Amino acid sequence: MREVSHFVTLMFSQRALASLARRTYVGGQQTARHGRRNFSQTLKRQSQFGKDRNTIGTLTPASAAVFVATGVGLYFYFRYEKQKLLEEREKERSSRQYGRPQIGGPFSLTRSTGETFTEKDLLGKWSLVYFGFTNCPDICPAELDKVGTILNKLEPALGKTFLPVFISVDPARDTPERVGRYLADFHPAFVGLVGTYEAIKGACKAYRVYFSTPPNADPQGDYLVDHSIFVYLMDPEGQFVEAFGQNTEADQIAARITEEVARYGK
Amino acid sequence: MGWFSWGNKNQDISEPSRQNRQKCWETRDSYFDCLDRANIIKPGDEGNSCAKEKQLYEDNCAKSWITYFNQRRVLADAQKDRLAQAQAQADSARK
Structure with missing residues (x-):
């Protein structure tokens, strides 16, 4: 006008x-x-x-x-x-x-606390899904710290509506106990998931994640796992929203999530 | 030898903790600083000039991590050179 x-x-x-x-x-x-x-x-x-x-x-x-x-x-x-x-x-x-990419899908893994965890357990919360391994030299810990920072930024305003999920891509070495202890260093809300080689491979396929652990890796071995390092944002219906790379800062991601949460609520 | 002694008899191989990582990164940084001072890019080319730093680095980081960090140092340097070259080319093309 x-x-x-x-x-x-x-x-x-x-x-x-x-x-x-x-x-x-x-x-x-x-x-x-x-x-x-x-x-x-x-x-x-x-x-x-x-x-x-x-x-x-x-x-x-x-x-x-x-x-x-x-x-x-x-x-x-x-x-x-x-x-x-x-x-x-x-x-x-x-x-x-x-136009949403087909990321995410069915999986069945074991929580570090022992319970089974499937894609249905992601429903009802905004989840931040990250694939990594506990022996990761520097990228995984940095990304997990970033997820913790994001949650600390978002929770005061939006409540405990977020579920950070860590899926181990090192089935040979990462036991539920290891993953549980490892994640305690990051954020208390973290859900750590492990599984057999096949189960992990299935979850990775659903999320279009690449990982390099061989099926017969030595559980005592000293090796690194090459893997995709995106943080996947999934909405409360379990639908993929966005993937954040290493170069996106915590502030930017928090702002983006706030925007998505507001749009979703409408 | 700390938490990275994979080959020992201890069956409970624990995951690296935040402190373990921090210690490893610190010893890596001081070793790399020493290499920088000696004008060495590729770890191992320095002879005995950073022996003390190298020993600490190896005591506090897993072999796989050391290989990874060392390779990354060399790659980052090569990339820096390539970027500088590309920049120089772009500059001369503009003239």
Whole structure:
């Protein structure tokens, strides 16, 4: 609607200018130079009809009608344009829902506390899923600390609606006890998951995660696991929302999650 | 030898704790600082000049971690060179 009011202001100021110009002209000084060419044409025409000279400004019933009609026309035009824009935005939003990557899916693993944990246990909370291993030199601990920081930033405002999940990609070495002790260093809400090689492989496949542990890895061995290092944000319905990489700072992620939570609540 | 002695008889191999990691990173950093001072990029090329730092590093980090950190140091340096080269090329192309 701002466009309409701008236009109205413009029309008023043009009218004022025209009447000013005409008065100068009528006053006998031929210096209506600041008027545009069409103005001076109007002025000439108007000066031929001396009768008009005494009307207030250029407001005649005819010009008033044109003015009102233009205003009404513009009002409907802008209303129509606005509607069209809203429809386009709506369409874009729905297509984005359809454009979600297929990340996440069924899995069945064991919690570090011993219970079975499946994808259904993710429902009802916003989960932050990370794949790693306890012998990880530096990236996993940094990312897990980041998840802890994010939770500490979000929980005061949004409550305990978040579930941080750590899935071990080192089935040979990571026992439930190890994972449990390991995660105690990070955030108390962390759920640690372990499983057989096949079960872990299945979970990784669902999340499109790559990991390099061989099926016959030595449980006593000193090796590293190469793996994907994204933090996956899943909504309370277990749908994938976004994957955050190593270079996205905790603040950015927290802001992004806040945005998603607000949008979801609508 | 601490928590990284995989080969010993102790069956309970514990996971690295926050303190273990911190200690490893610190000894790594002081070893790498020593290499920097000696103008050495590739760990192992320094002869005996960083022996004390190297010993601490090896005592506090697992072999796999040491291999990983050492490789990363060399790679990061190569990458720095490549980036500098690319930048120089871009600069000269602009002239």
